[in-house]
Amino acid sequence: MNEFELIQNYFNWHLSDPTIELGIGDDAAVFDLDSGYQLVTTTDTLSEGVHFFKDTSPEDIAYKSLAVNLSDIAAMGATAKYFTLAITLPKLDETWLEHFSRSLKEASKKYNVSLIGGDTTRGALNITITMMGVVEKSKSIKRSGAKSGENIYVSGEIGDAALCLKKINEGQKPHKAEMIRLNKPIPRLELGIALKGIASSCVDISDGLEQDLFHIIKASKVGAMIDVQKLPLSHSMSKYIADNDDWSLAVCGGDDYELCFTASESLNSEIIKIAEICNIRVTKIGVINDSKKLKIEGYNGQGKSYQHF
Ligand SMILES: [Mg+2]
Structure with a gap:
C-alpha cells in the first residue's frame, strides 16, 4: 500500500x-x-x-x-x-x-x-x-480582554486527568471514569460559542489552571486572585486532596480541556443561564484585579504546571 x-x-x-x-x-x-x-x-x-x-x-x-x-x-x-x-x-x-x-x-x-x-x-x-x-468578524474571545473587577470562571471539574496520570505513573489502576477524563476530554464547543459576546477573555486548560490563567492575566495586563476552596472538583479529586493535602493536581494539572474565562459580575445571571443550557457546571473561582500577579489563596505552590520543554 x-x-x-x-x-x-x-x-x-x-x-x-x-x-x-x-x-x-x-x-x-x-x-x-x-x-x-x-x-x-x-x-x-x-x-x-x-x-x-x-x-x-x-x-x-x-x-x-x-x-x-x-x-x-x-x-x-x-x-x-x-x-x-x-x-x-x-x-x-x-x-x-x-x-x-x-x-x-x-x-x-x-x-x-x-x-x-x-x-x-x-x-x-x-x-x-x-x-x-x-x-x-472581531467576535473571537481573546486572552487579552480581562478587566480588573471581573469574575473568573471555570467549566466542568479540574484535575482529574492529572490524577489519572499520577495513578498510572505510580503503577496504580485508575478508575474507568478517570481514564475517560484523561483519554476522552470533551471540547467545550457549545459553551465557547455561547460565551461569545459575554466572556471578556477565555483560555482552555491544557497545561494547568495556574499556567493557563496566567496567560490571560499576562495578555490582559491584569492580576488575579483565585481561591482553591472554590475550585470545582470531582469526588475522587476531593478525596485525593482530603487524603493527601495536595492541591497541586487541581491547580497545576493539565489535560482537562475545560474553559477558564472572565466576565463582568453584571453578566453572572447570563452565565448561569448559559451553563444550564449547555448542561455544564460553571464555577466562579476568583476575581481579576490590577496586581499583575496571580495569587492562589490556600495553595502553597508545591506543584508545577506542565512545561513543554
Ligand atoms: Mg489552548
Missing part, C-alpha cells in the same frame, strides 16, 4: 459540508468562507511517550488528537469546521490504521468537522492536527 492508497483507504471518507469545494485528493483543499467571518486556526501535536502512552489505543489517540484541537477553537468562541491531519507512523500497520481512522471519523462526525487534507510519513508515532473554525 502506498501513501495514496493509505489515504484513499483510511482517510478519504464522504464529506457532507457544501462549503468544501475540494477536500482530499488535490494539491490543496478549497472551501468557501461566508463574508463577515474570520478563519480561526490552531494546531496541536500528540507524540507517543510525551502526550500518550505506548499502549494507548489507536481509538483514544485519534479522539484526543481531534479533541485537544477542538478545545482551542472552543476557547476562541469559534465554530469548528475543517481539519488537516499529518500522521507519522513507525510502520504501516493496517489494523492500527483501521481503528485510528474509524475513531477519527466517528469523532469528526460527532463534532461536525471535516477532514480536508493531510500528510503521512514514516517515523516515531506522531499525530498533528490543524483545526480550522469560523467566527463573526
Whole structure:
C-alpha cells in the first residue's frame, strides 16, 4: 500500500459540508468562507511517550488528537469546521490504521468537522492536527480582554486527568471514569460559542489552571486572585486532596480541556443561564484585579504546571 492508497483507504471518507469545494485528493483543499467571518486556526501535536502512552489505543489517540484541537477553537468562541491531519507512523500497520481512522471519523462526525487534507510519513508515532473554525468578524474571545473587577470562571471539574496520570505513573489502576477524563476530554464547543459576546477573555486548560490563567492575566495586563476552596472538583479529586493535602493536581494539572474565562459580575445571571443550557457546571473561582500577579489563596505552590520543554 502506498501513501495514496493509505489515504484513499483510511482517510478519504464522504464529506457532507457544501462549503468544501475540494477536500482530499488535490494539491490543496478549497472551501468557501461566508463574508463577515474570520478563519480561526490552531494546531496541536500528540507524540507517543510525551502526550500518550505506548499502549494507548489507536481509538483514544485519534479522539484526543481531534479533541485537544477542538478545545482551542472552543476557547476562541469559534465554530469548528475543517481539519488537516499529518500522521507519522513507525510502520504501516493496517489494523492500527483501521481503528485510528474509524475513531477519527466517528469523532469528526460527532463534532461536525471535516477532514480536508493531510500528510503521512514514516517515523516515531506522531499525530498533528490543524483545526480550522469560523467566527463573526472581531467576535473571537481573546486572552487579552480581562478587566480588573471581573469574575473568573471555570467549566466542568479540574484535575482529574492529572490524577489519572499520577495513578498510572505510580503503577496504580485508575478508575474507568478517570481514564475517560484523561483519554476522552470533551471540547467545550457549545459553551465557547455561547460565551461569545459575554466572556471578556477565555483560555482552555491544557497545561494547568495556574499556567493557563496566567496567560490571560499576562495578555490582559491584569492580576488575579483565585481561591482553591472554590475550585470545582470531582469526588475522587476531593478525596485525593482530603487524603493527601495536595492541591497541586487541581491547580497545576493539565489535560482537562475545560474553559477558564472572565466576565463582568453584571453578566453572572447570563452565565448561569448559559451553563444550564449547555448542561455544564460553571464555577466562579476568583476575581481579576490590577496586581499583575496571580495569587492562589490556600495553595502553597508545591506543584508545577506542565512545561513543554
Ligand atoms: Mg489552548
